[in-house]
Amino acid sequence: MPLLELHRVTKRFGGIVAVDNVSLEIDEGDAIGIVGPNGSGKTTLYNLISGVYFPDNGRIIFDGKDITFLPAHERTPLGLARTFQIPRPFGSASVRENVAIGAMFGRAKLDVESALDIADHYLSIVGIEKLAEKEAKLLTPLEKRFMELARALAMKPKLLLLDEVMAGMNPADVDRIIEVIRRVKDEERIAVVSMVEHLMHAITRFAERVVVMHQGKKLVEGKTLDVLNDPRVVEIYLGKRVV
Amino acid sequence: MKIRSYKPLLPLFLIYALLILIAVAVPGMWQPVAFFMFYVALGQAFNIFMGLTGYVDFGYVAFLGLGAYGMAIAIKYFSSLGLISILLGILLAVVMSILLSLAVGAVALRLRGAYFAIATIGVNEGFRYLIEGVRLWGGSEGIVLSGLMRRTFGRETANLLSTFFSDILIIAIAILAAMTTIWILNRKMGYALLALREDEDAARVMGINVTKYKIMAFITSASFAGLIGAVAWTLKLTYVFPEDVFNIHYTVEAIVIVMLGGAGTLLGPVVGGLIYGVLKYYLSVVFPGIQLLILAPMLILTIIAFPEGIVGFIKKKGKKSRISYYLR
């Protein structure tokens, strides 16, 4: 049984079909990249999975449970976690508190004291333990992204949805992120989905499978290297070789 | 729970103890202190909703008003029970405020920001005009109880009720509201409210049932407001008029107190309430009638220069020092 199953999911905004009849299966411990240019429906897909919107058609099954119309806050405890393209920290709270909030209300469901204690552990996993006391709104955009990753991990998800988490990072930071993702994937069997706008070298280093979105539809899905060499994919990326 | 998280109660109780000492020991200070304590209690109660959730309820005074009516109804119709009618009044005040907060919460808390603010003004005004329009509870003439209270409880008891007992109760309400606040802050609810105040959509995606927590804060805050209305208005003043107890003026005062002291902090409403109470009391002696002219720019200045309020500001500055254990 797959961990997450999207079955012919469609979402329209007025006349625009943002997500068009998309089906997708993700298993425990998978590492998947979702690639597509701006406006290809990636973010809407994430919003449908995390419950920000409900689809017009189709079903979404998570861990054997139909979550198609489940409110967002009831999905998270089942084992879903996500980051945002533009990070959304709880600004006036400290970095530690931000992460602890994840541990309190995610699948982990810890009490306040344990959540605050374990927050430091997740901060050190992503390498920002020195920032624990800082007010979250004072972080740099990059630090905010690391904090969001720690916050998502503290939720103890079964499925982690990352939104452009590596954009604009230097190679050392990218290495660190990939290392973290690999580790949680192997040790805790977390399925990781990472979304990127541009096909980048980084994605080939951790994604086993890649899904390419184009104009709301799933264009190609397959093993990472096969997809990157697929002529249709090469074409939508302006005929350039992409890796 | 670590004992450290309750340390901020220490300065709070120190302030209360000092105030009570002044009231008892300094002749002529009982009335002024009781006056300050009304504002401290009002700030504490309002802070539980506005401070912790970030929603402005411009119709907040409706809960005080309803509490005042609850007490008035109990005294008027159950005076045969003697002093038990006062207990009944307290109960009725809380129950009526809770019922209204559930009704308003179900409707208005689905709205955000400005829409919520507008809806709450509508509820307050609508309620007042309903009472006047269908001549409920005496309509625009209100309920006057002084004669009845003297006949029922005897002159001395009635006097004691409105001059001493009501003041003591207000102090008790202020302390209870403060303890409720820190209890909330230390629990998951406090963190849920912090998250939703900062970013409601993100909080939802993080697994926080924002509606539940908003309504919980709303009901708690409304019950305290009902208590304050019942005690500080009906019991103390012995009359209730709809145009007084639904006057938006009191909502403004609550807002100023919370913003001045620091929204969402434990000590903020005490500091804000004291500053506001002292200023209002003594300004009305020195410059009668122009308190609001001074308070309005103060509110604007606070919003522009110290959006986090006095306590929030000190807390930020003293982050590294040991003071921070005692501030919240």
Next chain:
Amino acid sequence: MVFAENLISNLFYGALLGSIYGVATMGLSLIFGVLRIVNVGHGAFIMIGAFTAFWMFTLYSLPPVAVIPIALVFGLAIGFIAFQAVIRRLVDAPELSTLLATFGIGIFIEELAKLVWGADYVGFSWDIGTLYLGPITVSYSKILAFFCSVLVAALLYLWFTKTKLGNAIRAVVQDREGAVVCGINVNRIFALSFSIGIGLTVLSGVLVTLFVPVGINVYMGGDYTLKAFVISVLGGLDSPWGAFIAGFLFGLFENGSYAILGLIPGVEPFALTRFVAFAFLLIILLVKPTGLLGGGE
């Protein structure tokens, strides 16, 4: 047939008054549309307009019609000062801050007015005759108020659609970021829109006195603030034209229901009409909660 006559005359009256409600709400909607700020102190500016008309008439025997342009200029100036002193610093602040700041401005203006003009109710009488039309008895000044309202709304509409500046404001309402990209100086548009919004509101205070030249008091604004909220929500909150139409409808509704509720024994129709208006407000908000929900890709 007393009721039918009563209703007709009330509806006629309501239509005239509604046009003034419309103008009195356009400023609120303009400011919300452009700056996303709800001016909670709205009514105080209507009060300023009413007092301007009162003093101009009392001191210089100037009829309210002639005061309209004066009030507009006066309002523009007040709006500009309030923007520069306070609002400018809060454009990007959380909604809470702007709600509280405009609230503070409103109270400040009321208290200042009380200090200068006192807390008494004042009024004046500018009698230019009365129209008798079947069951309807209405003074010409009320009819004049109606035509002035329609004229103001029409001129504003022309200015918005035909001038470059007006179009720039509309662009900002529709898409703030897009307008920046197109080279529109958004800060200047904010200052301008806020000033115009306040100017219109002060002007509408003169129209109010043209309709009811009595009951002028420093605290008269609160009532209009609440009505303006109901009307602007009805009209879609960010559209001045929606507000004008909605004001018209609200006038009809208010006076019509006053006539009908007066038939119920044992109630106070005046208070109950207001109750119905607020119940109505809540229902609209419930059915169409256009709050800041969602957010696209």
